[in-house]
Amino acid sequence: MAGLVQPQLAKNRILRSQTRQTVPDIFSEVDPEGFTVKQLPDKGRAVFTTKTFEEGEFLLWYRGDLVTRDVGERRDADCETCFRYFFTWKGTKWCRDASVEPTKQQLGRLVNHGWRGEVNSRMKIRENPHNEPELVLFSLKKIKEGEEVLYDYGVGDNFVFPSPTQLHSGVQDEKPEILQNSANLPPDPEKVCSPFAEPATQELLEPDGNFSQSNVRADDDETSEDRCRNPPNNETNWEPSPKPATQALMESDGKISQFSVSADNDDTCDDPCRNPLITKNIGNHPLSLPHKR
């Protein structure tokens, strides 16, 4: 009926309008202000806000080397990490490989999985001016200062992440704040991984600011995140930042960032990338998910 807008539609329009305005279109190697990293006993590194974000705001990029899914899978076979994000865009399967610890702070790759009821953000795909897909994280609701940023990796309710002792030891704070357990751990810790109970979806942020949505499932991918653990040693090239999580952005010149974290784009991985305690299953998840062997 003309003139009448359903509440949800109106909300979607607001969200689209907000995201259109708030995604910094830049090629910057630094993250926006408003985030910090803390070390949690049950999750390893975690991204927390240092200011309040409103619903629909741009938060962070998931930066990483853009490779085809095949290359991402081969890299996974050689070197399992929890930092490869698999997705489908324009009918092609892609992977953003953020496995290499960046020398500059890039927090999108450190955002943890949120269990049901915890999720406050969502990863979307946006095309950059080089016609490449970028993974962009948006708030799904108001996120108050001091809250952990969490999005749904697409793992089942019973998924069990490996022990934090297998996580990457590098943190961005030299003396990171240690928090008490904050995750709602899955009910059955013996259960390793359950398939999706229902299809996941991936939203594509179109150049005009609108979203299109598609189902994401198994090999159809799109996004599900699964992150496995970082190497259980300290041989990576992570360099702690003197100012952990608050670095200024960026120009807003209508561009969105594209990053190549690793200079080489072959399938090589150094030993530090290996974690013999876990294996991956990217079938149902955007990120290569850790499994106990």
Ligand SMILES: C[S@@+](CC[C@H](N)C(=O)[O-])C[C@H]1O[C@@H](n2cnc3c(N)ncnc32)[C@H](O)[C@@H]1O
């Ligand atoms: C991409 S990394 C996120 C950053 C990671 N916490 C770190 O310290 O590097 C994904 C990994 O973080 C851990 N993780 C993420 N969400 C978690 C959760 N809700 N509970 C426990 N561990 C989690 C898992 O080890 C997962 O494989």
